[in-house]
Amino acid sequence: MTAHAKSVRNKMFRMRALYLMLLLPVVHLAVFHYAPMYGVIVAFKAYKPGLGIWDSPWNQMAHFRMMFEDFAFLRALRNTFIISFLRLIVGFVLPIGFALLINEVIHHRFKRLIQSISYLPHFLSWVIIASMVVEVFSPERGVINYLIVQFGGDPVHFLSNKGYFVPLLILTDAWKEVGWASIIYLASISAISPELYEAAEADGANRWHKMRFITLPSLVPVITILFLLRLGSILSGGFDQVLNLYNPLVYEVGDIIDTYVYRVGLEQFRFDYSAAVGLFKNVVGVVFLVTVNQIVRRRSDYGVW
Structure with missing residues (x-):
């Protein structure tokens, strides 16, 4: 055995506890993610x-030929792109802005309180949140329609109206995830050297200048990587959310690939066709991820690989 091989073996032996801890997630990944791929x-x-x-x-x-001849699939594909891009824009920008605002809060107890409150919706399932949304926007007993009526308007069926359904999806998703998604940005901000801010203050920079010229540029690597990872799931329009909120009246704007696969595969028992649609969705996600990653790598030093 060479000296290098002995060194590697000794290092692995010293870190055997870490390898044992790694064993469980590796087995889980192999059994539940890679083994079923034969299907x-x-x-x-x-x-x-x-x-x-x-x-x-x-x-x-x-x-695959049938997919592009199916009106329902083409409609779901269009809706998925629209909803996914809106979720990407709103759900990606808001956590960055929220993290920057939280970082500017001086009072530490108030800061921790706001963070804790913003995290809570993430831990609620979409079944619970959908029930809350239905009650809040109900045309008979919802608080939103109560206020509309009080100001002389007519009740609005938000969840059955094609014009309101998609904005409602985007806003409820942003409300649920903005606090949780901001954690990684707050962690990155805390890692910025205080000496940079002190030097900026010595040069006469105010809080806006420090945010613009120090904090935001320092977040660029994290923003880039998270953006690329989000692109990998660009055709995942939020199955749990849409399934719990949509109805046949809004299929035209709310039906996405995941709900389409659910109906075709589990309700109509067309397992082979639904598997083809799911495979198409994943291939498109990989193509998006690889393409954008290569573009980013050519223009900067950041990327997923």
């Missing part, structure tokens, strides 16, 4: 439950 083959099969995946006949890419 992707069903997307290329005319699946028959009696024959199983392997013995079902090949479909000659029929499901």
Whole structure:
């Protein structure tokens, strides 16, 4: 055994506790994420439950051709892009702004209180939040419609109105996740050297100048990486949220690929076709991630890899 191999073995032995801790998540990843990937083959099969995946006949890419001939899929694809991009813009910008504002709060107890309150919605499931949204925006008993009526207006069916449904999705998602998403930015801000701020103060910089010329530029690497990771799930329009809030009246603007797959796969039992749609969604996400990462790497030193 070479000296290098002995050194690696000794280092691994010294860190054996860390490797044991790493074993459980690796096993979980292998069993629940990689092992089921063999089922992707069903997307290329005319699946028959009696024959199983392997013995079902090949479909000659029929499901992928069928996707682009299906009006419901094309509508879901359009809606997914619209909702995902809006969620990306609003849900990505707000946590940065919120972290910058929280960082400017001087009173530490008030700062911790605001942070704790902003984190809480993240830990609530969309089932609970959807129930709250339905009650708040209810045309009969909701507080929003109560105020509208008090000011002389007519009750609005927000969750059944195509013009209000998507903005409601974006706002409720931002409310739920803005506090939690700001944690990593706050952690990055806390790692900025205080000497930079002290030097800026000596040069006469105010709080706005320090935020603009020190804090924001220091966050660029983190912002870039998180943005790239979000692009990898660009076609994930928020299945739990949409499923708990939408209804047939807003399918035209609210039906996304995930809910489309849910209806086709689990309600209509077209497992092979729904697998093809899911595979298409993931491939598009990977293409987005790789393409944008290469563009970013050419123009800067930041990237996922």
